[in-house]
Amino acid sequence: MLLVFGHGLLALLGYAVHEETDVVSAASELLGYPALAAAAAGTVLLAAVGVTSARAVRRRVPHETWRGVHLFVYLAAALAFGHQVAGPDLAAVGWFWALAHTVVAVLLVWYRGVVPVRQALRHALRVADVRIEGPGVVSVVMYGQHLAELRAEPGQFLRWRFLQRRLWHTALPFSLSAPVRGNALRITVKGLGGHSRRIRRLRPGTRVLATGPFGALTAARRTRPKVLLIAGGVGITPMRALFETLPGGPGDITLLYRAGAEEHLVLRDELEAIAAERQAGLHYLLGPSGAAYDPLAPQALAALVPDLAEHDVYLCGPPGMAEATRAALLRAGVPAGRIHSECFSF
Numbered sequence: 001m002l003l004v005f006g007h008g009l010l011a012l013l014g015y016a017v018h019e020e021t022d023v024v025s026a027a028s029e030l031l032g033y034p035a036l037a038a039a040a041a042g043t044v045l046l047a048a049v050g051v052t053s054a055r056a057v058r059r060r061v062p063h064e065t066w067r068g069v070h071l072f073v074y075l076a077a078a079l080a081f082g083h084q085v086a087g088p089d090l091a092a093v094g095w096f097w098a099l100a101h102t103v104v105a106v107l108l109v110w111y112r113g114v115v116p117v118r119q120a121l122r123h124a125l126r127v128a129d130v131r132i133e134g135p136g137v138v139s140v141v142m143y144g145q146h147l148a149e150l151r152a153e154p155g156q157f158l159r160w161r162f163l164q165r166r167l168w169h170t171a172l173p174f175s176l177s178a179p180v181r182g183n184a185l186r187i188t189v190k191g192l193g194g195h196s197r198r199i200r201r202l203r204p205g206t207r208v209l210a211t212g213p214f215g216a217l218t219a220a221r222r223t224r225p226k227v228l229l230i231a232g233g234v235g236i237t238p239m240r241a242l243f244e245t246l247p248g249g250p251g252d253i254t255l256l257y258r259a260g261a262e263e264h265l266v267l268r269d270e271l272e273a274i275a276a277e278r279q280a281g282l283h284y285l286l287g288p289s290g291a292a293y294d295p296l297a298p299q300a301l302a303a304l305v306p307d308l309a310e311h312d313v314y315l316c317g318p319p320g321m322a323e324a325t326r327a328a329l330l331r332a333g334v335p336a337g338r339i340h341s342e343c344f345s346f
Helices: 002-019 023-030 034-053 063-070 072-085 088-123 194-201 233-245 268-278 298-304 319-331
Strands: 126-134 137-143 157-162 172-175 184-190 208-214 226-232 253-259 281-286 311-317 339-343
Touching (some): 034 072, 072 088, 233 253
Antiparallel strands (some): 157 208
């Protein structure tokens, strides 16, 4: 974005010097050209995208609003196209810009339109059940066909578009909370935003479009025999799938689940059944985040997992918790290359 603004500013100043006029008059004259006026409008749209991407703003903007604003990037690029091929100085390279835009347009149509529609027809996903898991948390079970072709691994997420009123226009990113089993998929969702809260009102039979999978928080990142999984809040969803599927013998896999209170633990029965079957470690770390005792401090982690530095660590949770835990792991001697994390933010 800074390069775009720099280009516009330097072009304006150069024109003002060339025409021996002031900057305001030069800007007024340049905006009289339709192609340049359109480019200026595209620059304003890019500025809006940049502002909503700033960390201080992004944390206060709902995901749906943020995503909607970012769709203006397509319009901004289209508005800027005209001035890239206009004028005698650009005629020689106009073919290049036209070709570049055409390639991008074809890729957008393919991956934003053709691929999702083809997947929808191939997999025929529909909502089978919506189950309450805890306060504000539900699991959505979906059935479909040929789901092995998705190649969705535990730890990954997909973008889900539920074709129901007030939900169909938004693709929501949610992790799988269980491995794919036959013709069934499951996600577990906490109602943090307007759209995610509407998930609990999904009706069985609702058609679902899924794109992906995305994310690298998978077994492929593993480098050590022993693995520590750390989940915070709804970050338990990918961790639960990994807890069941990561290869390992008794004592090789340990899960630490951080939550504010016991009633906030979700999928608890499943976690305990997996731990018992695999002889894996499972610890609930309960208490408010502002408490004097931090169960994710370096000393606390070392006490729970004595050979902590010999583990690969998979970490998923809210931004503040994930950042603090990563810092604690580093202080406890875990090499940075063995900390594999995904933050539940956008």
